[in-house]
Amino acid sequence: MSVQLAVVLPTYNERSNIASMIERLDAALAGVAWEAIFVDDNSPDGTSDEAREVSQRDPRVRVIQRIGRRGLASAAIEGMLSTAAPVVAVMDADHQHDPNLLPEMLKAVESGDYDVAIASRFAEGASTEAWGRPDRVKASGIANSLARKLTGVELSDPMSGYFMLRTETLRADAHRLSGVGFKILLDIMATVDTALRVKEFPMHFAARATGESKLDRTVVFEFLVGLYDRWLGRIIPTRFALFGTIGAIGVVVHMAVLGTFLQIFGGPPVRGQLVTAFELGQTCAAMVAMTFNFVLNNALTYSDKRLTGFVPLLKGWCKFALTCSVGLTANIGVAAILVRFGVHEYPSAITGIIVGSVWNFALSSRFVWGRY
Ligand SMILES: Nc1nc2c(ncn2[C@@H]2O[C@H](COP(=O)(O)OP(=O)(O)O)[C@@H](O)[C@H]2O)c(=O)[nH]1
Numbered sequence: 001m002s003v004q005l006a007v008v009l010p011t012y013n014e015r016s017n018i019a020s021m022i023e024r025l026d027a028a029l030a031g032v033a034w035e036a037i038f039v040d041d042n043s044p045d046g047t048s049d050e051a052r053e054v055s056q057r058d059p060r061v062r063v064i065q066r067i068g069r070r071g072l073a074s075a076a077i078e079g080m081l082s083t084a085a086p087v088v089a090v091m092d093a094d095h096q097h098d099p100n101l102l103p104e105m106l107k108a109v110e111s112g113d114y115d116v117a118i119a120s121r122f123a124e125g126a127s128t129e130a131w132g133r134p135d136r137v138k139a140s141g142i143a144n145s146l147a148r149k150l151t152g153v154e155l156s157d158p159m160s161g162y163f164m165l166r167t168e169t170l171r172a173d174a175h176r177l178s179g180v181g182f183k184i185l186l187d188i189m190a191t192v193d194t195a196l197r198v199k200e201f202p203m204h205f206a207a208r209a210t211g212e213s214k215l216d217r218t219v220v221f222e223f224l225v226g227l228y229d230r231w232l233g234r235i236i237p238t239r240f241a242l243f244g245t246i247g248a249i250g251v252v253v254h255m256a257v258l259g260t261f262l263q264i265f266g267g268p269p270v271r272g273q274l275v276t277a278f279e280l281g282q283t284c285a286a287m288v289a290m291t292f293n294f295v296l297n298n299a300l301t302y303s304d305k306r307l308t309g310f311v312p313l314l315k316g317w318c319k320f321a322l323t324c325s326v327g328l329t330a331n332i333g334v335a336a337i338l339v340r341f342g343v344h345e346y347p348s349a350i351t352g353i354i355v356g357s358v359w360n361f362a363l364s365s366r367f368v369w370g371r372y
């Protein structure tokens, strides 16, 4: 029998949930020709190994192991594009989503009456009490209403991570999806031009079985980044915007350090002094600001390629410093040339800064966080 339904399960450190998840899928999907695809971002706990072991016993289980990448949305997209099944579902691998909803969702999509089936945490009849996370319930509520306003998607739970659709619907617009962040359903709904017919299924959202949430800490940040990406990401790329924002905060840090330094050590220059307080302060401030930028970019702009461990961080910092020195030279060079050609000093300075940061961004994304 040809495969009817693919269930995509993005995973990061879910080793202990894999085997039980497959057991539950097997029980829930009796009579359906299904396959399960774990898309694992090379989890340090060996989730991929565990999934391969399950796959040895049950060939309906497949594994995509991604190296050097992170991200729920891009994992879901890659999983959905990897199947020949006509219908595909995405769900969490941590048992928060009840697989017993799958047959009804499949019926709705297969009937042709609906394009998308969504398991909703907030539809009539759904519940989130068992989740045990009133803080996240509240955050999801706010994010949902914001998302509804900004994208015009009218759903009770556009941030749900549990949904099903025909693979051809996805493939038609896959190249236009942003793949940034974690809210893949919202991305799909906001991207496709035709109005999708949606059926919502109230679900009882459970507590995670074992392991810990990956989204707790970054959920708000990722959400904002995702919204930005939808809005302006095509004009100014999201990563560059983040890089630039962090750079701008870096300038504030620089000034604060320099100001403090001059407050303490400032005063008229002493005769015979080798370096002035300003020169020393400027140097310290630049080092602090650069380190600050490096740390923030590592944590936020490149959260998916984050460097960890002392040696990689030190190496990364040295490369970043080197990159910044090239950018600084470009910055000063361009500004100086413009001034010589009679351009006013301020626009020249700003042009220099823009050229320098584009340069820094291009080089550092490649040499510090990229692969070469
Ligand atoms: N491949 C992949 N899966 C992820 C990533 N982050 C989270 N997941 C998986 O996505 C699902 C939902 O994530 P979870 O941490 O439970 O988020 P929460 O339910 O919102 O707290 C789980 O199966 C995670 O293992 C990621 O960066 N890459």
Ligand SMILES: [Mg+2]
Binding pocket: 092, 094, 096, 208, 213
């Ligand atoms: Mg979860």
